[in-house]
Amino acid sequence: MxxxxxxxxxxxxxxxxxxxxxxxxxxxxxxxxxxxxxGFSLPEDPSYLLECLRRLRSYDWLIFTSATAVRMFFHAAQLHRISLTDIPGRIAAVGPATARQVVNEGWKVDFIPEKYVAENLVAGFPEEVKGKRLLLARSALARDVIPSAFRAAGAVVDAPEAYRNVxxxxxxxxxxxxxxxxxxxxxxxxxxxxxxxxxxxxxxxxxxxxxxxxxxxxxxxxxxxxxxxxxxxxxxxxxxxxxxxxxxxxxxxxxx
Known part of the structure; x- marks a missing residue:
């Protein structure tokens, strides 16, 4: 049985x-x-997110903390007719489900932490981030652990709201x-x-x-x-x- x-x-x-x-x-x-x-929806004011999407090539790393963030990131680009053919330098995903969603969208993932939580993504990051430009696509309710830690290490971080939980x-x-x-x-x-x-x-x-x-x-x-x-x-x-x-x-x- x-x-x-x-x-x-x-x-x-x-x-x-x-x-x-x-x-x-x-x-x-x-x-x-x-x-x-x-349920998920785009932010009420998506201007910051759209600005980041339009200058995607300027970032050294794009960081996703959930599969939903990946889906909504691409949805926002499609809705506002922003091409995502210009892949940023490298991509990090907080875990395998998030990484699979990135791959499903046609991109590859360069880094997944050994433990699938935000703190480990920061602690195990594969290179020094001082002076690097990072884009973190996240929920409106996301904690500030990742952007705060990377900023403390000298990175320039954009962390737009990619979606809202409803x-x-x-x-x-x-x-x-x-x-x-x-x-x-x-x-x-x-x-x-x-x-x-x-x-x-x-x-x-x-x-x-x-x-x-x-x-x-x-x-x-x-x-x-x-x-x-x-x-x-x-x-x-x-x-x-x-x-x-x-x-x-x-x-x-x-x-x-």
């Missing part, structure tokens, strides 16, 4: 990125319950439907998925945290957000990626 047979697992990723996690859970016999809590309108109703039957675990792949679940629960008049449902976190920042919301995770993924998250779910739900 598959290790997660019959287990209902809440998947909170954006609808366009939920498939990989859901497929992996389904392969172990689980029933992934998808409640997309993350709660999909149907999220509260989708959450109600998901809770019509008991859940065995809830997975979280970002801090925003935690805060958006809290927002959706509030709008749907559902107590939060979800009582009796173990939370599984993809990494330390998401774990911190869960703890701040009084829902300490039952496990954290190691490594901090989708296979690690699936392994953590399996560990929590099959341990004796």
């Amino acid at each position: 598959p290790s997660l047979a019959g287990r209902r697992i809440l998947v909170t990723r954006a609808i366009e990125s939920a498939g990989n996690l859901s497929e992996s859970l389904r392969a172990l016999g689980a029933e992934p319950v998808e409640v997309p809590l993350l 709660l999909p309108e149907n999220a509260p109703e989708a959450l109600k439907q998901a809770l019509a039957k008991p859940l065995n675990a809830a997975t979280f792949t970002s801090s925003s998925s935690v805060t958006h679940l809290a927002e959706a629960a509030n709008k749907a008049n559902i107590p939060f945290p979800l009582a009796g449902v173990p939370a599984i976190s993809i990494g330390p920042i998401t774990t911190q957000t869960l703890q701040e919301n009084n829902w300490p995770p039952a496990a954290e993924a190691h490594p901090h990626d989708i296979p690690g998250l699936v392994a953590a779910v399996e560990h929590v739900l099959t341990r004796t």
Whole structure:
């Protein structure tokens, strides 16, 4: 019998990125319950982002911290008819999923940190950045860890908002439907998925945290957000990626 047979697992990723996690859970016999809590839109004022896109060749490094940042970066360029045929000097991605999205867009990645968190991207950067020009495409909610550290090391950093996280309108109703039957675990792949679940629960008049449902976190920042919301995770993924998250779910739900 598959290790997660019959287990209902809440998947909170954006609808366009939920498939990989859901497929992996389904392969172990689980029933992934998808409640997309993350929608994305371009910034209300994209002028800074567009300015950076137009002078892309001036940067020594382009840095992406999520696959969504990659998608929205290219979407903004396409929407405003800005050619991205001029690839910047080198490209860094915070993890393999982000790197795959870069490759899907036709570019190559020059650096991925050993551990897939922002602090390790900075600490393990492959060259001295003093005097270098860096472009960091990021979420409106992103922490300042990366730009602050690189500026402290002497780099010139542009860090435009590439996208905003928004709660999909149907999220509260989708959450109600998901809770019509008991859940065995809830997975979280970002801090925003935690805060958006809290927002959706509030709008749907559902107590939060979800009582009796173990939370599984993809990494330390998401774990911190869960703890701040009084829902300490039952496990954290190691490594901090989708296979690690699936392994953590399996560990929590099959341990004796």
